[in-house]
Amino acid sequence: MLDCAIIGGGPAGLTAGMYATRGGLENVVMFEKGMPGGQITQSSEIENYPGVTGEVSGMEFMMPWPAQCQKFGLKHEMVAVNRVSKEGEIFKIHKEDGTISQAHSVIVCTGSSPRRAGFAGEDELFGRGVSTCATCDGFFYKGKEVAVVGGGDTALEEALYLAKICSKVYLIHRRDSFRASPNTVERVKNAQNIELILNSIPQEVYGDNMGVTGLLVKGDSGEIRDIKVPGVFTFVGNDVNNQILIQEDDSFLCDVNKHGEVIVDISMRTPVHGLFAAGDMRLSAPKQVVSAAGDGAVAALQAISYVDEKLNS
Ligand SMILES: Cc1cc2nc3c(=O)[nH]c(=O)nc-3n(C[C@H](O)[C@H](O)[C@H](O)COP(=O)(O)OP(=O)(O)OC[C@H]3O[C@@H](n4cnc5c(N)ncnc54)[C@H](O)[C@@H]3O)c2cc1C
CATH class of the missing domain: 3.50.50.60 (FAD/NAD(P)-binding domain)
Known part of the structure; x- marks a missing residue:
């Protein structure tokens, strides 16, 4: 006992x-x-x-x-x-x-x-290019481009971490402003290799036998952007x-x-x-x-x- x-x-x-x-x-x-x-x-x-x-x-x-x-x-x-x-x-x-x-x-x-972000392909490709842990998986994308989904402190901190390893980070957020602390937002905005894709929602992550090859993102006017990346990191709560x-x-x-x-x-x-x-x-x-x-x-x-x-x- x-x-x-x-x-x-x-x-x-x-x-x-x-x-x-x-x-x-x-x-x-x-x-x-x-x-x-x-x-x-x-x-x-x-x-x-x-x-x-x-x-x-x-x-x-x-x-x-x-x-x-x-x-x-x-x-x-x-x-x-x-x-x-x-x-x-x-x-x-x-x-x-x-x-x-x-x-x-x-x-x-x-x-x-x-939490899962809920776009098509996320579950199927989880662990094969879709990740919720930049520290664990970021190194696999050294020198490559990746996408980060989310707008809170964790998403932005992890985007900054990935920006140190990867050649470019696409930061996708469904709103036009971030919920993260002002200091973190400022650092993200100043980062040379982080591109903000605001007012946009991921639609589908796709790939092949080797893993993720890209992410389709829908903007608020309905246009679809095809982002060719081998890694997608989600931080949505x-x-x-x-x-x-x-x-x-x-x-x-x-x-x-x-x-x-x-x-x-x-x-x-x-x-x-x-x-x-x-x-x-x-x-x-x-x-x-x-x-x-x-x-x-x-x-x-x-x-x-x-x-x-x-x-x-
Ligand atoms: C990427 C990231 C960055 C963060 N950065 C910061 C930061 O800079 N500063 C800060 O203060 N906080 C930060 N946090 C938040 C912080 O990590 C959490 O608030 C804190 O870890 C919560 O502690 P906890 O003990 O309540 O739960 P957790 O840390 O979630 O620990 C719960 C434990 O329970 C275990 N467990 C779950 N279910 C079971 C089960 N059924 N049986 C046995 N074991 C089980 C899990 O394996 C886990 O080890 C961060 C979190 C993340 C994910």
């Missing part, structure tokens, strides 16, 4: 793990389906985490986090969790390998995943990873809002006693590393109080 099960090993889950173990919980396991680190490991650079002043990639930034947690006793099981249920006072963690772990408390930190909270009867274990975000109070508590949610997946999350880490700490402190009270009453 675990004192606390933490699902997800991004900034929220790792911080929760450190606070839970360091705060005295004995048997704490973080279930993470891949390598710990979370989404930020896809970022080419993080410059808005307090104290991080040099040029540091997301991967480098997250590298020391797991070891720091292990030092205090956090255990890591590399497995995907399919579902979390509660029977009586006990939580059950149903894992992809068919086994079940039991826990007094659960902190869900499964974050979010990049994220979906909340809340699937593990769906029960056998299709209801959610706790409340979620219309965006799928888990509804919590300011202590990261859900209305289900002993169940907490932290990071990008919770209601109105700022979707930043610093806030995800803060949420993880708050949730762990609450879990410690909950378990102490439960076991000692």
Whole structure:
């Protein structure tokens, strides 16, 4: 029986793990389906985490986090969790390998995943020229032309990253202005090899056996532009990873809002006693590393109080 099960090993889950173990919980396991680190490991650079002043990639930034947690006793099981249920006072963690772990408390930190842009050919060519991670795949297009789809901070930051590697970046956005921060927009506008294609929507990505060869883009007056590129990077938002909270009867274990975000109070508590949610997946999350880490700490402190009270009453 675990004192606390933490699902997800991004900034929220790792911080929760450190606070839970360091705060005295004995048997704490973080279930993470891949390598710990979370989404930020896809970022080419993080410059808005307090104290991080040099040029540091997301991967480098997250590298020391797991070891720091292990030092205090956090255990890591590399497995995907399919579902979390509660029977009586006990939580059950149903894992992809068919086994079940039991826990007094659960902190869900499964974050979010990049959304598909929804144009023809995107799914078929995903991983063969269509990508949602410039840091992971940008190098394949060194010296070549690529297209980036999106208008937020992530799209523009990734366009800037690709502009350093690729000969040219076409930045396609459906509106005439960007939602990104003014500083980032300015850098994009000043980049010599980024061409803005505004008021335009991708219609179809096409290719051959080798992968993507081009993208058809429709402008607001209806004209179609054929952009011959071997790589298309989409950055159009994220979906909340809340699937593990769906029960056998299709209801959610706790409340979620219309965006799928888990509804919590300011202590990261859900209305289900002993169940907490932290990071990008919770209601109105700022979707930043610093806030995800803060949420993880708050949730762990609450879990410690909950378990102490439960076991000692
Ligand atoms: C390209 C990019 C650039 C970014 N740049 C910045 C930046 O500069 N500054 C900043 O502050 N933020 C940035 N962010 C946002 C930041 O990465 C997130 O806000 C933060 O990672 C959220 O942390 P989290 O722990 O809530 O979730 P995540 O980082 O999403 O971690 C969730 C973890 O849960 C795991 N998981 C999911 N489902 C399961 C399951 N069923 N079973 C087991 N494990 C599961 C996932 O594998 C993942 O490791 C960026 C994000 C991206 C994608």
